[in-house]
């Protein structure tokens with residue numbers, strides 16, 4: 173009897189031991205799954221999902237035009253009754269009489285303030301112009317050439333290279349600013365491109381939604397002489413696309429229209 177009972181006890185012990193081993197292995201197995209640890213195991217195989225392969229970044233797709241992308245040039249004149257609500261621009265804390273489209277004037281003000289903060293205080297020379305004022309500028313330029321002995325037709329042709337024909341000036345839109353260094357009193361001249369302010373503008377203007385509208389190498393495209401002082405608001409996305417790809421607004425629209 174005593175022998176039999178001992179045998180039964182031993183069997184009980186064996187079962188208990190086996191159960192204990194099972195429990196320990198089961199817990200250890202779970203722990204290994206959670207941590208990914210384990211001897212001779214391929215690390216992270218169970219837990220990790222493969223990182224997505226980064227897709228290569230080709231030429232960014234063309235951003236769609238917005239309400240500030242209107243193309244104005246000799247072939248695309250503004251209607252005579254074109255109207256825009258403007259307000260005076262605050263230039264680096266100073267209120268000016270220069271008018272700009274009220275919807276986006278804060279972008280211009282941010283650009284002017286940041287240029288000043290970077291050590292390049294700005295002087296505005298022109299912003300929004302009415303079509304009548306544009307007419308006066310154009311006629312003045314024609315008279316300059318007439319006084320130099322040009323014929324009327326030749327004077328008009330030459331004047332149109334420097335001053336937009338009334339109704340065809342971007343300045344009529346209220347989305348354009350002509351800027352030079354603070355303190356500069358001369359005419360708008362192409363040597364402005366040698367100024368650090370110009371370099372800063374070319375590098376940063378797109379961050380505020382502006383483009384250099386009449387680049388040096390694109391006179392044949394724009395029909396306007398190189399104007400390093402003339403900046404046009406088109407919205408940040410479009411501005412970045414145009415500046416990064418060395419385009420003009422004409423070329424942007426051509427790309428959009430060609431799909």
Ligand SMILES: [Zn+2]
Pocket residue numbers: 298343348349350401402403
């Ligand atoms: Zn201008």
